[in-house]
Amino acid sequence: MKNNLYIIGNWKMNKNPTETREFMKEFNKLYEENKNKINSNIFYGIAAPATNLAMLKITSNDCLVVAQNVNENESGSHTGEISINMVKSVGAGAVILGHSERRKMYNETSQKVSQKAQKVIEAGLIPIIAFGETFEEYKMGKTKEVIKKMIKESTKGVNLLQVILAYEPVWAIGTGKTPSLKEIQKICAYIRSITNPNVIIQYGGSVKPKNIGKLMNQKDINGALVGGASLDPKIFIKLLTLNK
Numbered sequence: 001m002k003n004n005l006y007i008i009g010n011w012k013m014n015k016n017p018t019e020t021r022e023f024m025k026e027f028n029k030l031y032e033e034n035k036n037k038i039n040s041n042i043f044y045g046i047a048a049p050a051t052n053l054a055m056l057k058i059t060s061n062d063c064l065v066v067a068q069n070v071n072e073n074e075s076g077s078h079t080g081e082i083s084i085n086m087v088k089s090v091g092a093g094a095v096i097l098g099h100s101e102r103r104k105m106y107n108e109t110s111q112k113v114s115q116k117a118q119k120v121i122e123a124g125l126i127p128i129i130a131f132g133e134t135f136e137e138y139k140m141g142k143t144k145e146v147i148k149k150m151i152k153e154s155t156k157g158v159n160l161l162q163v164i165l166a167y168e169p170v171w172a173i174g175t176g177k178t179p180s181l182k183e184i185q186k187i188c189a190y191i192r193s194i195t196n197p198n199v200i201i202q203y204g205g206s207v208k209p210k211n212i213g214k215l216m217n218q219k220d221i222n223g224a225l226v227g228g229a230s231l232d233p234k235i236f237i238k239l240l241t242l243n244k
Contacts, residue, residue, distance in 0.1 A: 003041055005216055006164060006202060006223030007239055008066055008128065009230025010047040010096060020052040024059035027233035031062070037241040044240055046230065047096050047128075050082050057091030065091040066128065069102060072116045084123045094126040096225075098154055100170045110153035117158045128164045129154050130204070130225065135171030138179075143169075144190055151195065160196040166225045167191060172205025174227055179205075181214055188220035209238035216242055 015023065031038075045064030048056055056065045071081035087095065097120070098113035110131075117127040131150035133143045147167065155163065167188060172178045179187070188201050203215055204225030215221055230236045 004200075004222065005039070005042045006045070006064075006200060007042060007212075007226065008045045008047060008064070008094075008096075008202070008223070009226050009236055009239075010066075010068065010099070010204075011049065011052075011231060012068070012101070012227065013049060014231055015048065015052060017052050017055045020048060020055040021059060023233055024056065024063075027236065028060060030233055030237040031240075034237055034241050037244045039242070042240055042242075045094060047094075050087060053087060053092055054090040064093050067092045067095045068099070069097070070095050070116060070120065072112070072119045084119055084125065088123055088125060092125060094128055094164070095120050096128045096130060096166075098150075099130045100132060100168060100173060104170075110150055111156075113154040114156040114158060117155065117163060121158065121162050126162070126164060127158070128166050128202070128225065130166040130168050132168040132170050132172075132205070138169060138171060143187060147187070147191065148194055151191065155195075160199045164200045164202055164223070165191060165195065166202040166204050168204035168225060174206065176206050178207075178211065181218060184215065185218040185220060188218065192220050207239070209235060209243040212239050213242040213244075 045066045046056055047066035047068050053065055056063055067087040070084045070087055071078050074083055097116050102108040117129060120127040131147055133146040137146045184203055191201055200222045201220060202223040202225045203221050207224045207226045208229050
């Protein structure tokens with residue numbers, strides 16, 4: 001698994017089931033046309049709103065269906081929440097946990113992420129655990145300190161070989177700004193050194209066709225968690241071809 005690349009598009013709160021069907025119709029056509037440009041070690045998935053997960057499943061055999069969040073409880077009085085078994089029943093094979101937007105806007109703690117990750121693994125799904133520093137922390141030189149704490153707390157009680165770690169500097173998400181390739185590789189190498197040599201590490205934060213090739217060529221990067229660039233099938237296919 002270490003030599004494979006996992007490119008996941010995170011649609012966030014965008015697209016309804018009809019728009020998802022149209023996206024996949026165009027994307028599947030582009031995928032067939034560009035198959036010869038996509039390396040055999042590249043796997044892709046889409047993290048769509050819960051209402052769209054079933055549509056992803058029935059419109060593609062190759063796409064890993066990813067939920068954007070789940071509740072750690074199996075069922076009960078949790079109005080507005082969705083369970084792991086619910087997303088699994090409509091085809092989800094993975095779940096994003098701890099995205100910076102969840103942490104900031106909805107007070108999702110690292111401890112909560114670890115609880116969810118354990119339940120996700122028990123259900124046979126893959127947790128994609130996101131973490132990253134703010135711009136203030138980056139400028140203060142606290143990146144390693146911050147992400148070490150986040151990783152330790154978010155993966156407590158979890159087998160690291162059963163998860164994907166997604167390093168997303170908060171200040172690079174949706175801003176068009178990214179750390180230098182040297183900085184990203186250095187941090188991903190650090191993440192590997194404090195976790196497991198064989199852990200899967202994604203990078204996320206303003207990933208685009210123009211930088212995907214160089215990012216995926218870094219020694220310690222095993223994929224990308226992509227936001228805005230995954231919303232257009234023409235652009236998403238360029239990510240999978242590494243802009244060839």
